[in-house]
Amino acid sequence: MEKHPNADRLRVISLSDGQRTIEPVVCGAWNFEEGAVVPLALPGATIPHDNHDPAGQPFVLGKAKIRGVESQGMICSGKELGLSDAGSGIIVLKNSEELLGQTFNSSMN
Numbered sequence: 001m002e003k004h005p006n007a008d009r010l011r012v013i014s015l016s017d018g019q020r021t022i023e024p025v026v027c028g029a030w031n032f033e034e035g036a037v038v039p040l041a042l043p044g045a046t047i048p049h050d051n052h053d054p055a056g057q058p059f060v061l062g063k064a065k066i067r068g069v070e071s072q073g074m075i076c077s078g079k080e081l082g083l084s085d086a087g088s089g090i091i092v093l094k095n096s097e098e099l100l101g102q103t104f105n106s107s108m109n
Contacts, residue, residue: 001034006067015040015073018100026064026071031089037096039076039104047074048082076104083109 004010004026011030014023015038022040032038041047043063049056064071078084078091083106093099093108102108 004067004069006069010067012069013075015075016100022072024069024071025073025075026066026069027075027090029075029077029090032092036090037093037099038090039081039093039108041074041076043073045074047076047080049080051077051080078109081106 001011001013004012009028011027012024013027014021015025016022017040022042025040041061043061045061046058047061048058050059053059061074074080075090077089079086079088081091081104083091091109096108099108
């Protein structure tokens with residue numbers, strides 16, 4: 001986990017799905033630390049709520065170049081996953097290392 005080279009409010013992180021490392025992933029959330037287990041969406045995943053769309057429409061995630069770094073995925077908040085109305089940061093799963101690589105569902109939260 002490191003500061004984004006071209007943006008003060010972003011971080012560049014590496015994640016594991018239990019089988020492989022996914023990197024880099026660019027993230028603007030600061031409510032988690034190294035070792036946290038978080039929901040990861042990979043390119044091709046449908047995200048139920050777009051925080052950047054005033055209507056909050058769903059979208060299909062693609063690789064995105066963010067301030068010069070191509071992000072290989074997106075870690076998700078409850079709002080982005082359609083689980084809450086508040087965008088209070090990334091979902092951090094508790095005591096959940098055994099969940100690595102599994103498809104996220106709301107019962108994991």
